[in-house]
Amino acid sequence: CDMNSTNTIQSGIHILTSQLLERQPGLVFDALAMYQRRHGAPPFAGVPGVPWCTCGNCRDMPTDLERKCCGQDPNNCVSLLPHFSQYCLTEGFLRIHRQYREDITVLGQASGPGDDNREYRYAAYRHFIYWQHGSLGQGNRRVIPSCCVWRIRDRFPDPQGHYTGFVPGI
Template sequence: MCGNCRDMPTQRERVCCDREACLSHTADFDLLVLNERVLALARLMRRDILVFIEEEDLRRANRHQAYRQFILWTHGYLGAGDRRVIPSCCVWRIRETFPDPYGQHTGVVPGRVQ
């Protein structure tokens, strides 16, 4: 519907934001999900408060934090094991902004709660 989604490897990942004006091209998405300063602050909180080790590859760290930011922004805090699928248009915008040098992406990792 949004016109920015691409084919994904699994049926489960083939989700669209279902908006005429694509969610991945909004000012809020740019600020809350793609802004490197926001991502750095979120990674700092994750490292210092939640005691997670930060990834060495900055692009990968930003990409993974952007996925977490999107979920927090759209669904709120979910808790351990509760996973949601991010719309294809948003996944690809994050991947284009913080690319993997080898183009290797894991995709959706199932959690304990579906």
């Protein structure tokens, strides 16, 4: 195999990888998890008391399953990306999502204190999953990285500070 063939193959792999990640950005999390299983955790642990965090924006979570970081370095944290803010924190996008969901499920509007923010949080979680992983289907759930969960919770807080946390699929 000559050098030109090797460069062509590497270029093709790079292009294919870029296209895959553009279509399914959540594959980054799968690749990072596989890399960490093979090579150990990355050396950066940016949050005291949160050793599993590499991005520096995570907070401790109540269960081991929820102790998930986006796996990026502090400058590239998923929760700080412009697309994350647009898709998961912008009320206009989330309001349309909520209205669509209410029309489909025939569930009523939020009515109690904190219900509005709870509905925005749930819509933001659904947007994140769809943005990163596509449509998963009923009962198929993924854990959202702590950094992203807390950006959403900070934007749409529960008045009592009570959050459900991750609920595995049935």
